Amino acid sequence: MNIGEVAERSGIPPKTIRYYEDIGLVRPQRSGNGYRAFRETDLHKLAFLGRARALGFSIEDCRNLLSLYEDETRESAQVKTIAEEHLSAIDDKIAQLQEMRETLSHLVEACHGDHRPDCPILKDLSGDAESIR
Amino acid sequence: MNIGEVAERSGIPPKTIRYYEDIGLVRPQRSGNGYRAFRETDLHKLAFLGRARALGFSIEDCRNLLSLYEDETRESAQVKTIAEEHLSAIDDKIAQLQEMRETLSHLVEACHGDHRPDCPILKDLSGDAESIR
DNA sequence: AATGGGGCTTCCAGTAACTGGAAGCTCAAG
DNA sequence: CTTGAGCTTCCAGTTACTGGAAGCCCCATT
Numbered sequence: 001m002n003i004g005e006v007a008e009r010s011g012i013p014p015k016t017i018r019y020y021e022d023i024g025l026v027r028p029q030r031s032g033n034g035y036r037a038f039r040e041t042d043l044h045k046l047a048f049l050g051r052a053r054a055l056g057f058s059i060e061d062c063r064n065l066l067s068l069y070e071d072e073t074r075e076s077a078q079v080k081t082i083a084e085e086h087l088s089a090i091d092d093k094i095a096q097l098q099e100m101r102e103t104l105s106h107l108v109e110a111c112h113g114d115h116r117p118d119c120p121i122l123k124d125l126s127g128d129a130e131s132i133r
Numbered sequence: 134m135n136i137g138e139v140a141e142r143s144g145i146p147p148k149t150i151r152y153y154e155d156i157g158l159v160r161p162q163r164s165g166n167g168y169r170a171f172r173e174t175d176l177h178k179l180a181f182l183g184r185a186r187a188l189g190f191s192i193e194d195c196r197n198l199l200s201l202y203e204d205e206t207r208e209s210a211q212v213k214t215i216a217e218e219h220l221s222a223i224d225d226k227i228a229q230l231q232e233m234r235e236t237l238s239h240l241v242e243a244c245h246g247d248h249r250p251d252c253p254i255l256k257d258l259s260g261d262a263e264s265i266r
Numbered sequence: 267a268a269t270g271g272g273g274c275t276t277c278c279a280g281t282a283a284c285t286g287g288a289a290g291c292t293c294a295a296g
Numbered sequence: 297c298t299t300g301a302g303c304t305t306c307c308a309g310t311t312a313c314t315g316g317a318a319g320c321c322c323c324a325t326t
Binding site: 002014018033035036 | 304
C-alpha cells in the first residue's frame with residue numbers, strides 16, 4: 001500500500017503519517033522507487049493511533065499504549081493506569097473550562113452589546129471587580 | 134518600575150512580559166541603563182491581559198480586546214461578539230471533552246486492571262468494536 | 267576599590283502535534 | 297512524449313510561552 005491508500009483507509013492524512021514515521025510511531029518499509037510500502041499491520045497501528053488521538057491521548061501516551069498493545073505479556077493494569085491518568089486530566093480540563101464558561105457567560109449576559117461604549121466585559125477585565133459577580 | 138516589580142504586581146512572569154512586548158502587546162519605555170521602565174498604565178494593561186488569558190482568550194483576542202479597551206468610541210457590541218465567539222468555542226471544547234470522557238470512562242470501568250494481559254481498552258483502540266459500546 | 271549576588275539585558279532553542287509549501291522524482295494514461 | 301497525480305525530502309510556521317547562556321548593571325559589604 002502507498003501512503004495515499006493508507007491515509008484513506010486509516011483516516012489519517014499523509015502528512016501526519018509521515019510525521020508519525022519521523023517520530024518512530026510507525027516504520028513502513030520502502031519499495032524500490034523510494035515510496036513507503038505499508039503492510040496491513042502498519043494500517044492497523046495507524047488506525048489505533050487515530051482512535052487513541054481522538055480520545056485525546058498524547059503522542060507519548062500513544063507510544064506507550066502502542067507498545068503495550070504489541071506486548072503479549074502486558075498487564076492490563078498498565079494500560080488502565082495510563083487511561084485513568086488521562087481521564088483525570090480530562091476532568092481537570094473540563095472543570096477549568098466550565099469555570100471559564102461560567103464567568104464569561106455572566107459577563108456576556110451583562111453586556112448590552114449595542115453601539116454604546118459602556119461594557120461590563122471590559123470593566124471586569126480591567127480589574128473593576130464591582131462590575132459583575 | 135522594573136520588570137520584576139511589574140511581574141510581581143501583575144502576576145505575569147518576566148519572561149512572558151518580555152514576550153508580550155516582542156509581539157507588541159505592551160510598549161514599556163526604557164531607562165538610561167537599558168532596563169524596561171513600566172508606568173502604571175503598562176501594569177494595568179498587563180493585569181488586563183492576565184485576566185483575559187485566564188478566561189482563555191487567545192492572544193489575538195486579547196490584542197483586539199485591549200484595543201477596544203483603549204478606544205473610547207468602541208461599541209460594546211464589538212466586545213460582546215468576541216466574547217460570544219469565545220464562549221461558543223469553549224462550549225464546543227467542553228462538549229468534545231465530555232464525549233471523550235464518556236467513552237474513556239466506560240473503557241476504564243470495563244478494564245479489570247490486573248496482571249492479566251486481556252484489556253478492553255486496547256481492544257477498543259485496536260478497532261474491535263464489540264469490546265464496549 | 268574590589269567583590270559578590272541579584273536583577274536586568276539579548277538571543278537561541280525547545281515545547282506539542284502537526285500543517286503548508288517548494289523543488290523534484292515516479293508512475294500511469296492518452 | 298507529455299501531462300498530471302502521487303510520491304519524496306526539507307524548511308518554515310503555528311500557539312504561547314519557557315529555559316538557558318552570556319553578559320551588563322546596581323547595591324552592599326569587605
